[in-house]
Amino acid sequence: xxxxxxxxxxxxxxxxxxxxxxxxxxxxxxxxxxxxxxxxxxxxxxxxxxxxxxxxxxxxxxxxxxxxxxxxxxxxxxxxxxxxxxxxxxxxxxxxxxxxxxxxxxxxxxxxxxxxxxxxxxxxxxxxxxxxxxxxxxxxxxxxxxxxxxxxxxxxxxxxxxxxxxxxxxxxxxxxxxxxxxxxxxxxxxxxxxxxxxxxxxxxxxxxxxxxxxxxxxxxxxxxxxxxxxxxxxxxxxxxxxxxxxxxxxxxxxxxxxxxxxxxxxxxxxxxxxxxxxxxxxxxxxxxxxxxxxxxxxxxxxxxxxxxxxxxxxxxxxxxxxxxxxxxxxxxxxxxxxxxxxxxxxxxxxxxxxxxxxxxxxxxxxxxxxxxxxxxxxxxxxxxxxxxxxxxxxxxxxxxxxxxxxxxxxxxxxxxxxxxxx
Amino acid sequence: xxxxxxxxxxxxxxxxxxxxxxxxxxxxxxxxxxxxxxxxxxxxxxxxxxxxxxxxxxxxxxxxxxxxxxxxxxxxxxxxxxxxxxxxxxxxxxxxxxxxxxxxxxxxxxxxxxxxxxxxxxxxxxxxxxxxxxxxxxxxxxxxxxxxxxxxxxxxxxxxxxxxxxxxxxxxxxxxxxxxxxxxxxxxxxxxxxxxxxxxxxxxxxxxxxxxxxxxxxxxxxxxxxxxxxxxxxxxxxxxxxxxxxxxxxx
Numbered sequence: 001x002x003x004x005x006x007x008x009x010x011x012x013x014x015x016x017x018x019x020x021x022x023x024x025x026x027x028x029x030x031x032x033x034x035x036x037x038x039x040x041x042x043x044x045x046x047x048x049x050x051x052x053x054x055x056x057x058x059x060x061x062x063x064x065x066x067x068x069x070x071x072x073x074x075x076x077x078x079x080x081x082x083x084x085x086x087x088x089x090x091x092x093x094x095x096x097x098x099x100x101x102x103x104x105x106x107x108x109x110x111x112x113x114x115x116x117x118x119x120x121x122x123x124x125x126x127x128x129x130x131x132x133x134x135x136x137x138x139x140x141x142x143x144x145x146x147x148x149x150x151x152x153x154x155x156x157x158x159x160x161x162x163x164x165x166x167x168x169x170x171x172x173x174x175x176x177x178x179x180x181x182x183x184x185x186x187x188x189x190x191x192x193x194x195x196x197x198x199x200x201x202x203x204x205x206x207x208x209x210x211x212x213x214x215x216x217x218x219x220x221x222x223x224x225x226x227x228x229x230x231x232x233x234x235x236x237x238x239x240x241x242x243x244x245x246x247x248x249x250x251x252x253x254x255x256x257x258x259x260x261x262x263x264x265x266x267x268x269x270x271x272x273x274x275x276x277x278x279x280x281x282x283x284x285x286x287x288x289x290x291x292x293x294x295x296x297x298x299x300x301x302x303x304x305x306x307x308x309x310x311x312x313x314x315x316x317x318x319x320x321x322x323x324x325x326x327x328x329x330x331x332x333x334x335x336x337x338x339x340x341x342x343x344x345x346x347x348x349x350x351x352x353x354x355x356x357x358x359x360x361x362x363x364x365x366x367x368x369x370x371x372x373x374x375x376x377x378x379x380x381x382x383x384x385x386x387x388x389x390x391x392x393x394x395x396x397x398x399x400x401x402x403x404x405x406x407x408x409x410x411x412x413x414x415x416x417x418x419x420x421x422x
Numbered sequence: 423x424x425x426x427x428x429x430x431x432x433x434x435x436x437x438x439x440x441x442x443x444x445x446x447x448x449x450x451x452x453x454x455x456x457x458x459x460x461x462x463x464x465x466x467x468x469x470x471x472x473x474x475x476x477x478x479x480x481x482x483x484x485x486x487x488x489x490x491x492x493x494x495x496x497x498x499x500x501x502x503x504x505x506x507x508x509x510x511x512x513x514x515x516x517x518x519x520x521x522x523x524x525x526x527x528x529x530x531x532x533x534x535x536x537x538x539x540x541x542x543x544x545x546x547x548x549x550x551x552x553x554x555x556x557x558x559x560x561x562x563x564x565x566x567x568x569x570x571x572x573x574x575x576x577x578x579x580x581x582x583x584x585x586x587x588x589x590x591x592x593x594x595x596x597x598x599x600x601x602x603x604x605x606x607x608x609x610x611x612x613x614x615x616x617x618x619x620x621x622x623x624x625x626x627x628x629x630x631x632x633x634x635x636x637x638x639x640x641x642x643x644x645x646x647x648x649x650x651x652x653x654x655x656x657x658x659x660x661x662x663x664x665x666x667x668x669x670x671x672x673x
Binding site for chain 1: 472473474475476495496497499500503504505508511513515516517522525526529533536565582586652
């Protein structure tokens with residue numbers, strides 16, 4: 001975070017600090033939790049990161065975050081119908097987790113508020129680093145969420161859908177999942193709501209040996225919302241994590257992805273789709289560590305940017321000295337659809353092992369005029385031809401998901417975005 | 423059906439003039455062959471007819487059924503019945519061939535005020551047309567033209583022509599890259615579409631294709647102009663003597 005001494009607080013920083021002072025007594029937590037919250041707010045008082053902080057270079061939070069709403073939300077939000085049929089829903093509505101929790105075979109579910117109150121060791125609110133602004137905001141304010149644990153060897157047959165839904169105001173939630181050895185599960189994380197909400201949500205995932213998890217994040221906040229997401233995962237030996245991230249909403253969005261591949265032969269896959277219109281600023285920042293030998297990863301992010309929107313992708317891959325035979329490939333492809341649309345992309349490789357295969361690539365293109373001509377020469381009118389080509393650009397990523405229902409539902413959501421931004 | 427009058431056209435980007443006062447008339451029911459050496463403007467002519475934005479018409483006009491098409495975009499031209507079979511069909515990743523056929527057929531129907539085809543009827547038509555061209559349904563599940571062999575791409579072009587039922591068919595070097603069996607399949611496909619209300623402009627470098635698709639008229643294009651017209655015997659003459667004699671004669 002900014003180390004300049006006592007900067008004058010911006011309107012947003014002041015709102016955060018003032019809200020904290022007003023609301024502190026209502027936040028759940030034992031004295032240790034309270035202490036963590038206090039440290040976190042001190043970090044915010046020192047100033048939100050500016051472009052001078054390397055990890056925030058393209059998202060100058062101090063400048064971009066102009067206001068923070070109060071906690072008072074509008075009408076009570078409703079649960080959403082699930083992305084996948086037969087899903088078990090765990091909902092956080094306006095920042096409060098449902099007290100009724102469905103019974104799930106092989107899975108224990110706890111409310112975060114209860115664990116905070118009890119000072120349970122499973123919850124650690126300390127931000128990761130001095131530049132971890134999302135972690136700091138979330139630690140200071142988080143009130144509820146869910147803590148899940150999947151038993152060793154359990155195959156959770158029905159998907160679990162974590163819904164973080166609000167009707168404006170401020171919401172700070174946290175989800176965590178510990179997947180036991182050889183367990184498998186599909187998790188859908190929904191980040192959605194109405195109005196100019198201010199949302200922070202942190203998800204942490206620990207995969208035991210041989211665990212196999214598909215985690216899908218769908219963020220479709222209102223066009224005026226600020227959304228700060230953080231996803232942190234650790235993979236043990238032979239574990240497999242497939243993460244799919246789709247951002248189709250929000251005004252100011254940053255989704256951070258921190259993954260450490262800690263065990264031999266573990267595999268991480270990231271697929272991301274970001275659709276930006278209007279004046280949206282959407283930043284996806286990934287930091288991936290290959291820390292053990294024979295680990296593999298592929299990262300593919302595709303952006304469609306139109307109007308005056310600004311997309312950011314930062315992807316850092318660190319290969320530690322012992323992580324020989326690492327195989328990592330990262331690509332970020334962007335379609336810019338208007339003259340004022342912007343993409344900032346920064347791949348970074350930090351390799352300390354000498355026998356690895358690491359690659360990265362970034363492309364920025366417009367719709368290919370030859371492709372457009374070909375479709376039009378068959379009678380497809382320009383507007384339809386363009387949307388067909390944009391969808392084709394995204395379909396390659398979505399269709400890699402093997403679940404047909406998931407593909408269909410995600411494509412519907414993409415279509416909704418096209419209808420809104422046609 | 424098609425009347426090209428004193429057409430002048432250039433590459434939009436650098437202003438190079440390619441078509442330099444071209445005149446050509448093609449009647450309904452006619453198969454007109456356009457022949458000419460490399461660089462004479464054959465492909466450019468086909469692109470200009472289809473409305474490719476890389477070219478600018480600077481003078482003259484193209485009348486299709488008596489009306490100028492110069493102000494129409496490629497989709498409008500296609501919906502009105504103009505079809506270009508590309509020499510090099512574009513590969514379009516992510517768009518399944520079947521999906522593309524559906525969108526193309528229904529876009530044209532919609533533009534003409536006809537009802538869109540339902541999936542079963544559409545599938546039936548595609549299956550019928552594909553069978554005759556030796557195209558299997560697996561090929562249609564693949565992204566449009568991606569990884570298709572040269573012959574597959576050309577057959578896919580003819581499939582589209584059969585399904586879209588255009589009135590003016592422009593075939594740009596449809597024979598290039600085809601072996602003799604594929605050439606026969608493609609030619610049979612074209613011949614089956616010959617009808618009194620449909621015209622063909624068959625652009626080719628070699629006479630070979632014209633053994634299979636027998637033209638009514640043959641026109642020699644050189645440096646952006648038609649320098650000689652005749653019947654199918656002109657194609658034979660070119661095959662035997664090359665272009666040099668005719669070029670000299672016209673000079």
